[in-house]
Each structure stands twice: as structure tokens, then as C-alpha cells.
Amino acid sequence: MNKIFAYLMAVFVLAFAAMPVHAAVEIGQPAPEISAKDTNGNDFKLSDHKGKIVVLEWTNHHCPFVIKHYSTKNMQNVQAKAKEQGVEWVTIVSSAAGKQGNVTAEEANTIVTEQGATISAKILDESGEIGKLYDAKTTPHMFVIDTEGNVAYAGAIDDKSSPNPATIEGADNYVLNAIASLQAGETVKTTQTQPYGCAVKY
Amino acid sequence: MKNLFLSLLFFCVLMLSPASYAQQSENHVKIRLLAEHASVKGGEEIWIGTEQMIDPHWHTYWKNPGDSGTATQIKWDMPDDFLISDIQWPTPQKIQYGPLLNYGYEQQVILLQKLTLPKDLPRGKITLTADVEVLVCKEECIPEYGTYTLILNGENAANEENSAYLEAARQLLPIHNDWPLFFDVDEQNFSLKITIPAHLRSHIQLDSVKYFPADWGTLANAEKPTATMNGEQLILTQMRGQRPIEKLESLTGVLQFAANTSDSQSESTYNINIKATPSWMESPAGAVISEVMQVMEYPEQGELNFFKALILAILGGMILNLMPCVFPVLSIKALSLVKIAAKSPKLAKAHGLSYTAGVIASFVLIAAILITLRAGGAQLGWGFQLQNPIIITLLGYLLFVIGLNLMGFFEFSSRFNNVGGGLAQKDGLTGSFFTGVLATLVAAPCTAPLMAGAIGFALIQSPFIALVIFSALGLGLALPYLALSFMPNLQARMPKPGAWMSVFKQILAFPMFIAALWMFWILAQQVDVTSASAALLGAILITIALWLLKFSNLKSSKKFILRILAITLIVISTAFIPLTFPSKPSLHDKYMVIKGFGDTFSQSALDKALEGDDPIFTEMTAAWCITCKVNHKIAINIDSTKALFAEHNVRYLIGDWTNEDPEITKYLQKHGRNGVPLYVFYGSRDDVTKQRPAPKLLPQVLTPTIIKKIVEDKP
Numbered sequence: 001m002n003k004i005f006a007y008l009m010a011v012f013v014l015a016f017a018a019m020p021v022h023a024a025v026e027i028g029q030p031a032p033e034i035s036a037k038d039t040n041g042n043d044f045k046l047s048d049h050k051g052k053i054v055v056l057e058w059t060n061h062h063c064p065f066v067i068k069h070y071s072t073k074n075m076q077n078v079q080a081k082a083k084e085q086g087v088e089w090v091t092i093v094s095s096a097a098g099k100q101g102n103v104t105a106e107e108a109n110t111i112v113t114e115q116g117a118t119i120s121a122k123i124l125d126e127s128g129e130i131g132k133l134y135d136a137k138t139t140p141h142m143f144v145i146d147t148e149g150n151v152a153y154a155g156a157i158d159d160k161s162s163p164n165p166a167t168i169e170g171a172d173n174y175v176l177n178a179i180a181s182l183q184a185g186e187t188v189k190t191t192q193t194q195p196y197g198c199a200v201k202y
Numbered sequence: 203m204k205n206l207f208l209s210l211l212f213f214c215v216l217m218l219s220p221a222s223y224a225q226q227s228e229n230h231v232k233i234r235l236l237a238e239h240a241s242v243k244g245g246e247e248i249w250i251g252t253e254q255m256i257d258p259h260w261h262t263y264w265k266n267p268g269d270s271g272t273a274t275q276i277k278w279d280m281p282d283d284f285l286i287s288d289i290q291w292p293t294p295q296k297i298q299y300g301p302l303l304n305y306g307y308e309q310q311v312i313l314l315q316k317l318t319l320p321k322d323l324p325r326g327k328i329t330l331t332a333d334v335e336v337l338v339c340k341e342e343c344i345p346e347y348g349t350y351t352l353i354l355n356g357e358n359a360a361n362e363e364n365s366a367y368l369e370a371a372r373q374l375l376p377i378h379n380d381w382p383l384f385f386d387v388d389e390q391n392f393s394l395k396i397t398i399p400a401h402l403r404s405h406i407q408l409d410s411v412k413y414f415p416a417d418w419g420t421l422a423n424a425e426k427p428t429a430t431m432n433g434e435q436l437i438l439t440q441m442r443g444q445r446p447i448e449k450l451e452s453l454t455g456v457l458q459f460a461a462n463t464s465d466s467q468s469e470s471t472y473n474i475n476i477k478a479t480p481s482w483m484e485s486p487a488g489a490v491i492s493e494v495m496q497v498m499e500y501p502e503q504g505e506l507n508f509f510k511a512l513i514l515a516i517l518g519g520m521i522l523n524l525m526p527c528v529f530p531v532l533s534i535k536a537l538s539l540v541k542i543a544a545k546s547p548k549l550a551k552a553h554g555l556s557y558t559a560g561v562i563a564s565f566v567l568i569a570a571i572l573i574t575l576r577a578g579g580a581q582l583g584w585g586f587q588l589q590n591p592i593i594i595t596l597l598g599y600l601l602f603v604i605g606l607n608l609m610g611f612f613e614f615s616s617r618f619n620n621v622g623g624g625l626a627q628k629d630g631l632t633g634s635f636f637t638g639v640l641a642t643l644v645a646a647p648c649t650a651p652l653m654a655g656a657i658g659f660a661l662i663q664s665p666f667i668a669l670v671i672f673s674a675l676g677l678g679l680a681l682p683y684l685a686l687s688f689m690p691n692l693q694a695r696m697p698k699p700g701a702w703m704s705v706f707k708q709i710l711a712f713p714m715f716i717a718a719l720w721m722f723w724i725l726a727q728q729v730d731v732t733s734a735s736a737a738l739l740g741a742i743l744i745t746i747a748l749w750l751l752k753f754s755n756l757k758s759s760k761k762f763i764l765r766i767l768a769i770t771l772i773v774i775s776t777a778f779i780p781l782t783f784p785s786k787p788s789l790h791d792k793y794m795v796i797k798g799f800g801d802t803f804s805q806s807a808l809d810k811a812l813e814g815d816d817p818i819f820t821e822m823t824a825a826w827c828i829t830c831k832v833n834h835k836i837a838i839n840i841d842s843t844k845a846l847f848a849e850h851n852v853r854y855l856i857g858d859w860t861n862e863d864p865e866i867t868k869y870l871q872k873h874g875r876n877g878v879p880l881y882v883f884y885g886s887r888d889d890v891t892k893q894r895p896a897p898k899l900l901p902q903v904l905t906p907t908i909i910k911k912i913v914e915d916k917p
Contacts, residue, residue, distance in 0.1 A: 025444065064337075064345045065272075100342045135444065137302055138270040154444070161272045163345035164335055192445055194418035198343040199270035202300040 025134050025154050027191045031145045032133045034090075038121040039105040039112075044090070050149050053087045053182055055175060057119075057157075058094060058131065058200060060101030060139040061111050064163040065197035069140060070115050072168045078157070078176055079118045085183055089119040094131030099201035101139070102126065128202040138197035144178040144188075153178035155193030230257040230338040235330075235352040237317075240362035242354050244323035247892050249368045250286070250352065251312040252276055252334060260340045261306040264294035266416050266455075268423045269302035271343065274313060277333040283320035284330070290314040292374040293456050293473040294414055296423075299341070303424035305414055312371035328354040372813060376456045376473040377806045383478040385453050392421055392442040394457070394478060395435050399804065399865040402461050402472075403434060410460035410471075413438050417453050419445030429459075453478045472806070508659075508667060512674050515656035519678020528645045530608065530710035532683065535637050537703060539687055540696045547690060553634040554687025558680035560638020565676030566669055568642070573665050591728050595737045598721030599775070601644065602741050603748075605714030608707045612748045638680065644717070645679060657877060727825040727860050740775035747771040803857030805865050812894070815887040816851040817913065822870060822880040825860040830879040837904035850886075850913050873899060883912050 025031065031054075034046040046054065057075075059066050069075040079089050093108065095101035103111065108122050125131055134143060144153035157175055160167035174190055181188045232255040238248040254262055254274070263271040278286050291313065294305040330352045337345050353359075382397040394413055398406065411429035415421050422441035429438045438457075447453070457474045522528055535557070543550035606612060660671035686692050718741070726734035747768035753761070801807060803820055811818045821838065823830035837843060847854055857866040859878050870880055881900035887893065898912055 027446075062342065064343055132301065162275065162335060163272065163337055163343070164347065192419070194266075195270070196267070196272050197270060198339065199299050199302045199304070201341065202302070 025143065025151050027151055027154065029151060030149050031143070031151045034123070034130055034133075036123045036125070036130065038123050039108040040121075041105070042121070044121050044123060046145070047149060049088050051147050053082075053085070053147060053152075053179060054145040055082055055087055055089045055179070056134070056143040056145070057089065057091045058136045058139050058141040059091045060093065060095055060198060060201060061103070062100050063139045063198035066139050068163050068165045068168065069157065070117075072165045073116075074168045075140075075157075076116050076118065078173060081176060082179055083118050085179060087179055088121075091117070091119055091122045092125050092130055092136070093122070094125040094128050094136060095201040096128060097126055100198075101201055128200075131200050131202060136195075136200050138195040139200060140197055141195040141200070142175050144175055144182070146182050152182055152188050153191055154195075155190075156195045156197075159193075161194075161196035229346050229348075230260045230340075230344060231255065231262060231336045231346055233334055233336070233348060233350055235332060235350045236312075236364045236368065237352060237354060237362065238365045238368050239359075240354050240356060241359040242319055242323070242328075243890065244319055245321045245891070246319050248317050248319070249372065250315045250317045251364070251368050251371055252289075252315070252332070252350075253310070253312045254307070254336065255310055256308060256338065258309070260338050261297050261304070261308045262311065262336050262338050264305040264307070264414070265289070265291050266305055266414070266418055267337075268297075268304035268306070270299075271304050271306065271339060272337050274337070275333075275335040276313065276315070277335075279331045279333070281320075285318040287316040287318075290316075290372075290375050292371070293376050293458055296412065296414075298424065301424055304339075305423075312368070312374075314368065314371060314375065323355075327356045330354070369814070373810070374473075376458075376475040377809055378475050379805050379809070381474075381476075383476050385447075385478040385480055387442050387447050390441060391439050392447070393437055393439040394476075395437050396457065396476070397434050397864070398431075398436050400434070400861065400863045401802070401804065401865075403431065405461040406431065406436060407460045407462070410458070411436065411438055412458045413440065413455055414458065415453065415455040417445075417447075417450070417455070419443040420447050420450075420453060420455075448480075450480065452480075474806070508671075511656045511659040511671055515660075515671050515674035516678035516681070518656055519675040520681050522645050522679045523682050525645060528641055528679075530713050531604065531637065531641055531644060533710065534608070534707060535634075536683060536686055536696065537706075539683070540693050540698075543687070543690065543693045550687045550693070552631055554684045556631040557634040557638045557641075557687075558677065558684050560635035561642050561680040562638075562673050562676035563635075564639045564642035565672045565679075569660075569669055569672035573668055591725055591733070594721050594725050594728065595740070597643065598718050598725065598737055599741060599744060600640075601714050601718035601721060603744060605711045605718060606745065606748065608711035608714060610704065610708060611745075612752055641679060642676065657875075659874065724825045724860065743771040743775040747775075800854035800856045803855040803866070803869075805869065807855055808869075811853045811855065812884065814853075816853050817886040818853045818855065818884040819847065819909075819913070820855045820857065820869075820880075820882045820884075822857040822859055822866055822878045824858065824878045827859075827878045833879055833881075833902075833904040837906050837909055840906060842906055843909055846910055846913055852913060 031046060034044065036044050038044045061067070061070075066075075082089055091112075093101055093103060095103075103124070105124060108124060112119065112122060123130065130136075134141075138156075140157050142153070142155065142157050143151060146152040153174060155174060158168075158171035158173045160171040174193055177190065178188045234253045234255075236251040236253055238250070242248060252274075256262055263273050265273050267273055274289075276289060278284075280286065292307070292311060294307060297304045297306050297308070331349055332352070333347070333349050335345065335347050337343055356362075381399065384395045386393045386395065406429075408429040408431065411427060413421070413427060421443050423443070425441040427438050427440040429436060431437075436459075454475070454477050457476050458471065460471050523532060539550055539553060542553060656671055656675065660668040686696070722734045722737050722741075725737055750764045750768040750771075753764055800821070803822070808818065808820065821830075821834070823834060825831075846852070857863070857869065859866045859870075870877070873880055873882060879902055881902075881904065882897050883900060884897045885895040888895070900908060900912060
């Protein structure tokens with residue numbers, strides 16, 4: 001009896017296994033296309049930026065982990081360094097309506113100005129569509145896309161998974177490392193890490 | 203159920219603990235540092251708990267927080283010679299948030315750490331501080347920081363006693379075990395394959411199986427797992443995470459499942475620390491050996507060298523002759539030898555030699571089968587033959603038929619002396635050879651003293667050495683008869699054959715019947731009463747068949763019909779054997795009901811008991827092991843020993859090896875044994891050093907005094 005049950009289960013599992021895996025990001029594979037309007041009303045299409053390195057940053061300005069990186073100007077510094085190297089930086093807010101971090105386009109732009117962030121575009125993803133496409137889990141959750149449009153890095157911003165601002169100093173920044181390796185034409189050493197932070201408020 | 207009880211205990215103790223919370227009230231997590239006891243001595247090891255009381259609907263995180271969040275961090279500020287262990291994390295729960303899933307804690311959690319104090323502890327009050335960083339989330343997340351102090355040997359140290367509370371917390375930690383584990387990944391799925399001990403297999407509730415990965419990115423955390431049982435393996439499958447786990451050499455985590463226990467009324471939740479190796483790697487699963495077990499090395503095991511093992515084997519074999527099942531067969535043979543020797547001393551020697559050959563050959567055969575099966579990965583030990591109900595049934599029939607023969611119910615006619623016991627009756631040299639085989643067969647249920655050590659040694663050696671030791675065992679068994687056949691002096695001392703012999707034979711029939719009854723009783727233990735009754739019916743059919751064959755003075759045509767009928771009956775009796783296949787993998791529980799004293803042994807139960815302070819007595823037994831039964835009856839299950847155990851708080855664990863159980867086989871091996879009985883006593887933890895003395899093995903023949911001595915002998 002148990003055996004029959006086990007076989008049935010096995011059939012089930014196989015049947016499910018045959019179904020396509022849910023949308024996800026794979027290192028070295030093309031990054032899922034993003035096609036949206038940014039907070040300034042401009043069209044943003046990821047594939048238009050081939051030839052440039054693109055960084056995606058999931059954010060939620062009320063999240064203590066995001067606050068850790070912005071209040072210490074760490075995120076702004078990283079953005080500035082990236083910009084110097086010609087990197088496009090896109091921040092994405094996937095907070096659903098009524099959830100923490102959900103903002104209007106106007107509020108979003110005010111936040112960018114107040115933070116002094118140097119970014120190329122900010123996208124509001126209230127439906128969570130882009131977030132789920134990338135399987136974005138935390139704020140911050142970082143993705144680095146190479147000039148070919150392939151995902152080169154996905155995960156945490158650095159190796160200090162603490163909300164404590166004191167941990168910024170001495171942290172190893174995975175995003176900067178990835179950009180540096182890509183610029184130098186080397187393979188990215190750390191391609192995947194566990195993202196840390198608040199849950200994306202889908 | 204047990205968990206519920208523990209949680210209740212937890213909260214009860216909490217109500218009683220006097221300390222107050224020196225915390226700002228707006229924090230969502232209130233933190234306290236607790237020492238097992240605040241009055242400490244140099245060199246001591248104590249448990250320290252960081253208690254989090256979490257506001258309703260909020261949660262904090264496990265070491266792998268899952269899709270988001272971050273684990274609690276505790277940074278101690280203490281002198282260099284104070285040692286603090288890593289955090290021991292209780293099993294978390296799954297906390298779902300939209301499409302994301304976290305591993306964490308709600309309401310309350312105690313993170314345990316072991317603190318080792320320096321040998322020369324400074325005098326007076328000791329203040330230790332810890333910076334605790336907790337991320338607490340509901341929908342939003344708030345990091346909370348605080349510095350907390352723990353005071354040891356302070357003014358009120360003597361009154362600060364949290365050992366019961368922290369003990370309750372320790373009960374919530376996942377336990378260690380060494381079940382073989384593998385993991386596998388394909389494009390879509392991650393799967394974990396765990397070999398489950400026999401006594402749990404059919405009791406696991408498959409919908410309760412959960413895996414908490416300590417390594418990030420191995421699972422799509424929010425996906426539902428599926429669990430199936432495939433033979434002895436539990437297979438858990440869940441959608442894999444994004445991380446390329448193909449490169450990992452091992453994975454750790456906690457496996458959780460609920461299983462019905464003994465009376466299948468109550469249910470226990472098992473939380474097990476696991477370390478899995480990829481199934482594509484050659485080496486077997488890396489066993490996580492608990493901290494406690496590592497401390498316990500067994501010097502006894504290594505001390506046995508080849509020579510000693512050989513001597514033990516021979517002595518053990520000799521003692522086997524006195525076992526109730528062997529003795530009747532042998533004494534008849536010995537008496538007939540005298541008759542032969544009177545005619546021809548030379549022939550007597552030849553009989554002695556062929557008997558010895560028969561014994562040794564069967565021992566080597568059994569050993570060879572055992573070694574081969576073990577090489578194939580089966581966890582078997584001495585007596586494994588008796589774990590098979592078919593063999594038990596056949597042995598029962600055999601012993602019964604020998605009994606009938608001894609009783610004089612029938613004589614083996616020359617026509618039928620090629621069957622079973624008939625061979626042993628044969629006067630020729632082949633007869634002696636098969637008496638040897640028979641002696642080995644009937645000796646199988648008995649493990650004589652000294653034998654176990656030798657077999658245990660043999661099975662961890664190369665096959666060749668193992669075979670030599672088994673041969674020595676056989677030689678030991680054959681030795682008395684061999685000696686008799688070679689020494690006219692001894693023969694002279696044997697009673698003269700005469701009419702008394704037929705009475706003696708009849709007397710010896712009774713132990714045979716009892717031995718047969720014993721086999722059928724084992725069958726009832728192994729399978730159920732129905733199969734034992736079927737086997738008894740089979741025995742009656744055989745009796746009828748033998749009875750039919752007695753009408754030898756009939757005409758040949760009628761004789762022929764009777765023979766056909768007899769053979770049919772015998773065939774029918776063997777047809778009952780398939781009925782004796784076990785329908786349940788384990789009967790520990792049944793056995794427990796009969797016994798009604800002590801708890802069921804499992805490695806996890808032992809590990810748990812070892813974490814406590816009380817002494818532990820383990821007994822490994824089997825229904826087919828007469829030595830075990832006798833020991834249990836005369837030395838353990840008696841009022842004085844029960845009182846002794848109660849007085850000294852001895853935890854008494856019984857492992858039933860009636861059916862094959864890899865966990866018990868492993869335990870036996872660990873103690874250098876390969877068969878039952880095995881008795882181990884673990885002394886209580888020393889009050890000062892908090893260490894347990896090395897466990898002691900008890901002799902294989904027990905008396906109440908032996909147990910009393912070992913229990914009362916405080917280190």
C-alpha cells in the first residue's frame with residue numbers, strides 16, 4: 001500500500017517537475033526584460049541599455065536596512081562610484097499599495113533628492129510584477145547586469161547582514177566588486193549571495 | 203504532544219522565575235541573559251540563555267532567516283580565558299509573508315550558548331556583558347540593539363537558579379543523530395533522502411515533514427515540501443532555490459516530522475540536526491555526532507587484539523554447549539559416541555572430527571553470509587538469522603520434530619534419514635557432520651558469555667580474520683565432543699549405555715519442546731499471534747504426517763497413499779511460512795507492553811538522556827536471546843533493581859533487537875559488540891566537573907549484585 005502511494009507521489013512530483021520553473025534570475029543568463037515608466041514619466045526598457053552595466057536596487061525607504069545604507073551615505077557613495085564608471089543604476093520599489101514603502105512618483109523623486117542619490121531611473125512596481133520576475137526578496141536586493149544583458153551578480157549589497165550602521169565600515173561591497181571585475185574583463189568572483197534586509201512588501 | 207508539554211513546562215517555569223525585565227517597554231523584543239546557575243566554580247561549563255520575549259504578531263529570526271531578515275547576533279564582552287560556544291538555535295517555525303517565507307520565532311525563544319569558565323576563576327563578582335542585536339519584524343522590521351549584563355557569583359548568586367528553565371529550553375533544541383542522509387538536486391527540485399530507523403518508519407506523518415535549511419538558497423523556501431516513504435528511506439522534495447548547490451559538499455539543517463508513538467495515541471515531534479552529503483558523492487553521509495557522544499570514547503573496544511579475541515571465541519564456543527537448546531542434541535550424540543568407541547576407538551575419532559568439521563563449516567557459512575550482507579551495507583550482527591521469521595518457523599519445526607523423536611514418537615527410518623534432524627541420527631560419519639550443523643543451528647539463538655566480544659571484534663576486521671575467529675568459535679563449540687572422541691579416559695567416565703538411556707532421551711525431549719515453543723513465541727513477537735498459531739498448526743500437521751508414516755506394515759499401495767498424504771501435510775505446513783512475514787516493521791512497542799518497565803531505546807532518546815545529569819542504564823535485548831531474557835528476569839525486572847533505579851534516578855532504556863534495527867546494530871558496534879545482550883551503564887554527571895564518567899559495559903550474565911555495584915559505585 002505504502003509502495004503504491006510512493007509511486008503515485010513520484011508520478012506527481014515528476015508531473016510537476018515537467019512544468020516550467022517559476023520566473024527566476026540565473027547567473028550568466030539574460031536578465032528578464034523590464035519595460036516600465038519611471039518616476040519622471042519616461043519609458044524605461046532594460047534591453048535599451050545593452051552595452052552598459054546596469055545595477056538594479058530594490059528599495060523601501062522605511063526599511064531599517066535601507067536606512068542603514070542611506071543614512072550612512074554608503075549607498076550614495078556606491079552609486080556615485082558606479083556612475084563614474086558609466087554604470088546605469090535603477091532603483092525599484094515593489095511595495096504594494098498601502099504597504100510600507102509604497103510611494104507616489106512625486107514622493108519617490110523627493111526621496112531621491114533628499115537622499116542625494118545619483119541614479120538613472122526609479123521605477124514604481126506597485127503590482128510586484130517586476131519584483132516577482134526577478135524573485136526580489138529583500139530591500140535592499142541587488143542585481144548587476146553585464147553589458148551583454150546577462151545577470152552577473154544577484155544578492156546582498158555587502159557581507160554584513162546587519163541593520164546596524166556601525167557595520168558599514170569594513171564591509172565587502174559585492175556590487176562594487178562585481179562592477180570592478182566586469183570593467184576589468186575578469187570573471188565576477190562572487191556571483192550569488194543571500195540577500196539580507198526587510199522582506200519586499202508585495 | 204511532547205512539544206506542547208515542554209512549552210507548557212517552559213511557561214510554568216517562566217511564571218516562577220523571579221527576575222524582572224530591565225528593559226525599555228517600547229521594544230518589541232524583551233531580552234534577558236540567564237545563567238543555568240549564577241554561583242559558579244572554576245573550570246565549570248554552564249549554559250547561558252539569551253531569552254527573547256517577542257510581542258504578539260512579531261517575529262525574530264533563525265540562523266538562516268529564509269527569504270529576508272537577519273539572524274540575532276550576540277557579541278559577548280568577556281575576558282579571553284572565558285570561552286563561549288556558538289549559539290544553539292532551537293528549531294524555528296516557518297513564517298509566511300506574501301510570496302516570501304522566513305524561518306524564525308514568535309512569542310518566545312531562548313538562544314543557548316555554553317560558557318566555559320577558566321580554571322582559576324577570579325574571586326568575587328563576575329560581570330559579563332553582551333551586545334545583542336535583534337531584527338524584529340511584523341510587516342515592517344525594526345532592529346533593536348541593547349547591551350545586557352550577566353552577573354555570576356554576585357550577592358544573590360545562590361538564589362539564582364535557572365537550570366530547570368534552561369533545561370526545558372534545551373529540550374527544544376534539535377537533536378543529533380547519525381541517520382544516513384543524502385541530498386540531490388535537479389533542474390527543478392531539491393530532495394533529501396534519509397534512512398529512517400525501523401521503529402519509526404511506518405509511524406511518520408508524511409504531511410508533517412519539514413526541512414529547515416541552514417544554508418541559504420538551497421530551497422525555494424515558500425514552496426510546499428512533499429514527503430514520501432520509499433522502503434526505509436524518507437524522501438523530502440521541495441522546489442530548489444537559485445543557488446548552485448551542485449557544488450556544495452554537504453548541507454546542514456533541521457529535519458522536523460511528527461510520528462505516532464507506541465500506543466499510536468500520542469504523537470511526538472522530532473527535530474533532528476542533519477548533515478547531508480550529495481548523493482552523487484561516493485562517501486556516505488557525514489554523520490553528525492553529538493557533542494556528548496564525542497566525549498565518550500570507548501577504550502575497551504580497541505583493547506581486544508586478535509589473539510585475545512581468538513581465545514574468547516574458543517571459550518565462548520565451549521560454553522555454548524551448555525545452552526539449553528544445544529545440550530540435548532549433544533548429550534545424545536555423546537552417549538552414542540561411547541557405544542562407537544567401545545567398538546572402535548578409531549571410528550570414534552573420525553566421528554569427532556567430522557562433527558567438528560560440521561560445526562566449523564556451518565559457522566564459517568553463517569559468518570560468510572553475515573560478512574557479505576554487511577559488505578552490502580546491511581546493518582546486521584550475530585543472531586541476524588533469527589531476525590527472519592521464516593528461519594524462526596523452520597527452527598521451531600526442527601526443534602519440535604527432534605523433540606518428537608527423542609520422545610520416541612517415531613524413529614527415523616532409513617528412507618527418511620535424509621531429512622532434517624534425520625541426518626543427525628544417522629550413524630555414519632555424515633551423520634556426525636550434520637549433527638555439527640544441527641548443533642550450530644540450534645546454538646544460534648544463544649549467545650554465550652565471552653562470545654559477543656569476539657564476534658564484535660571479528661566483524662570490524664578483514665573478512666579473513668573474521669572467518670578465522672568464527673572458525674575458532676565453532677572449534678570451541680565442537681571441542682568437548684572432539685575431546686571426548688579422542689580421550690578414552692573421558693569416555694570411561696561417561697555412564698554406561700543401557701535401558702536408562704531411552705528414559706533419558708524422553709526427558710531431553712522436554713527442553714526441545716520448550717525450545718520449539720520459544721521459537722513460536724518469538725514468532726508471535728516478530729509478527730503476530732495469527733502467524734504463531736499458523737506455525738503451531740503447521741507443527742500439528744507435521745505430527746500427523748509422521749504418524750501416518752508409522753503405518754509401515756500396510757500393503758505397499760496403501761503405504762504409498764499414506765506417504766503422499768504425509769508429504770502433502772508437510773507441504774501444507776511449510777505453506778504457513780509465508781503467513782509469517784512481518785506486517786509491521788517493528789514491535790518494540792508490543793514488547794514494551796509485555797515488559798512494562800523502562801523506556802524504548804533509540805539513539806535520540808539516549809542522546810537526550812545523556813544531556814541530562816542522571817545515570818542511564820541501557821539494555822539491548824531480543825526475544826530470541828535466552829541469555830537476555832534470563833538476565834532481564836532475574837537481575838533487572840525485579841523489585842530490588844527497580845527500587846535501586848528509582849533511588850538513583852537511573853534512566854532505563856531498552857532496545858529490542860528481535861527484528862533487525864540498524865540503530866541498535868550501530869549502538870552495539872560502538873561498544874564493540876555484534877549481538878545481544880549488551881548492558882551499558884552511564885554514570886551520573888559529576889557535580890563539580892559536569893562531566894560524565896566513561897560508560898561501563900556490564901558482563902553478559904547479570905546478577906542483581908552486579909547491577910547494584912555498578913549503579914552505586916560513584917566515580
